[in-house]
Amino acid sequence: MEQSSRARSPRDRALPAYYWIVWPAVIAFAAFHTLPVIVGIFFSFTNYAGYGGWDLVGFANYVNLFRDDRILQAYGFSFVFAIAATVLTNVISLAIALGLNSKIVGRNFFRGVYFVPYVLAALVIGYVFQFIFSNSLPRILSGIPLIADNILTNPDWAWTAIVALAVWQACAFSIIIYLAGLQTIPAELYEAASLDGASTRRQFRSITFPLISAFFTINVVLSLKGFLQVFDPIVALTNGGPGTATESVSLLIFRGGFTGGEFAYQTANAVIFFIVITVVSLLQFRVLQRREADF
Template sequence: MTETRAVTTAGPQRGSRRSGAGGGVREKRAMPAYYWMVWPALALFAFFHTLPVLAGVFFSFTNYAGFGTWEFVGLSNYQNLFRDDRVLAAYGFSFGFAIVATILTNVISLAIALGLNAKIVARNTFRGIFFVPYVIAILVIGYVFQFLFSNSLPKILPGIPVIADNMLSNPDWAWVPIVILAVWQASAFAIIIYLSGLQTIPQELYEAASIDGAKPWRMFRSITFPLISAFFTINMVLSLKGFLQVFDHIVALTNGGPGTATESITLLIYKGGFTGGEFAYQTANAVIFVIVITVVSLFQFRVLQRREADF
């Protein structure tokens, strides 16, 4: 019996060693296939992303106009950016627009997500409807909004002077239609993020709170918002970063006008760099803009994640 047990025990061990050796061979055989899949993707990424970025940084130290010859000018382009009133105005508009649009997007999206997460009829249908703006080309919707604000609304609301006179041609109010369009389109993605967060909250917490007599606002402040704070951080960072790079919305509605009243940084870089003969100058502007967005995003993460830790 003792010998039988020894043989029986030894059998699986030898089998497991063979199996382990075979697994090691399979892993070694799989490694080349893994690299063959990864390296082409890395090469394409480097060719279409990294190399153009490095070339842009290089040309930002020249006076290249996008054609013809060029010479090195050192840090002149970067120094001139801080003295350019048009560039400073574009940064001011971009940040003002981004802050307003980010706040409105997250407030509206969270309110809609809370409503959709409740037990209402055809909840999944409404989720699909609210996500539609995100999948439609923004330029197409932008031209629809342009017709709405420049033709339809002045006829429908002739008693309101700002709307009757076409908001898109008013330097003081042209930013409002852009914010409305941007918030309408961006809320679709933010709603999905908030819904994902709300579905992770156990319903038992709300049942216990209701038994203790907690009101809806108290539940939201003490249960809902703390538990979706990570999703709130994601939405805030993505929203602000996206709105700082606003481009299509402005092109469709005002093209930066009236004058330069609604000119964003991205639109200024496009106009000056590709059609204004300021390729190197606006490339330097783009380098500064990338650094600004990176710093702002990291600052947001640091502040908002610290708040998550407090909860």
Template sequence: MSTLTEAVRTSSTGGTAKSRAKRTRSDSRRAASAYYWMVWPAVIAFAAFHTLPVVVGIFFSFTNYAGYGDWNFVGLSNYANLFRDDRVLQAYGFSFLFAIVATVLTNAISLAIALGLNAKIKARNFFRGVYFVPYVLAILVIGYVFQFFFSNSLPKILSGIPLFADNILTNETWAWTAIVTLAVWQACAFSIIIYLSGLQTIPAELYEAASLDGASAGRQFWSITFPLISAFFTINVVLSLKGFLQVFDPIVALTNGGPGTATESVTLLIFRGGFSGGEFAYQTANAVVFFIVITVISLLQFRVLQRREAEF
């Protein structure tokens, strides 16, 4: 009797295990099917609207296509001509100067503000919201406001200073500083949030122990704060430099590349020449070179800054 009972129990247990295995396989198949139905449309859309245009653009960079009419292959002549084009070289020089200055100012100002907001001050959350407002505003709208400020308000306010007595946007030497001011003002909003996130990961006990040991505020910053937020510093620097190298909207809103071509960035040059200057293939080659430059710089930044993180 007991033997029969055990056999029945074993049989039922085996059946239950088999049914569970079948259900598991069925569920996994349904999950895989749902996964592909969700992923493949996104992959196809990305390929159609991003990868395919990039490939087509690279193809046309080896031609003399003007954006209309017939075209012929010209090999690497577009790429060779870029390095002999003074306007292209000037645009690269301006873009790098602008990006380096704006990156340094953005991170210095953002870190200082984040340290202040992270302290125990009244209405801290309110000020965090206020500092983030520039990031959600349309850059062109802000740009035209700044344009009115630089061209009308500032000359009246600082009429006694020769540099600002006239419209600084028409000054070939200093117009770029107005663009830096606008770009940094908006970019700080996002960088402040990143630095605040990093500062909130630092345990308060470390500062208490450092204070007991007699460490000054500056010593605490260089020995505790900065090493522990170095990863956030890396992210901010890389994103800032990459974004500022591609500056476009602030220039369009303030100077439109002027006076002359003094504030013409690489992206503005590509847009002008490629879409309205009959240089579609030539500026596409410029875009390919610019993409490679930005990629190499970003990788080098990560390599150098992450090595510094490891030293900390």
């Protein structure tokens, strides 16, 4: 008896308190995340409109998704938008981070300034950008036909305005990630490279980028995942227009599922969208981490 009582450490006696702390979080997660997901997947196999009765229809919703031109157009727009925004975000963020990491006057102040867009409400900033694209720019740049006619009403170019807003706001977070990576590089490496006569471009190619490749992977994966789910900037700038030219998958799911009487159909769309994003993210990790190993 004495040996068994001595064998129980204070940590073992504290286990009940540990479970009392963890279980409420587990139950809340299951109630507000896991259970709704399971219910949603179930309804994706029905013809439920969001109200009234319903019947099981099997995989009919999933089959119809691949025949719906509007669905395919939304996926096409979402991927084009996400790829363009991801490339621009990471190029601009890395360039700014390199500048902030150098010895410039007031760099801490500028770090705070560049992070401000990330803490602002997306819809509020979206309406500000809408005013800029609809009123300010057409007056200032009246000599450029594309901008003078309000780019937001142009079905071929309205998406570029959404990219501008999304990139402007997303750069704030990416800059912080890149700065964290740049600060892990020992200054001695640059000093040695300078003594060997390496140019700034060569130092970036041989030292900087290989050593922050893990941070690059994180930024690219998070950026593409976030941009594929774009919603707020579109609602604020174009609301999916002109027509359906800038309608993303997330906006289509919201419109059809909550206001269009397509609850089950758009739930099936959401399930497919979740699978697509998961597969794309895993492929990104696999490819980019392999590149890290090459460095």
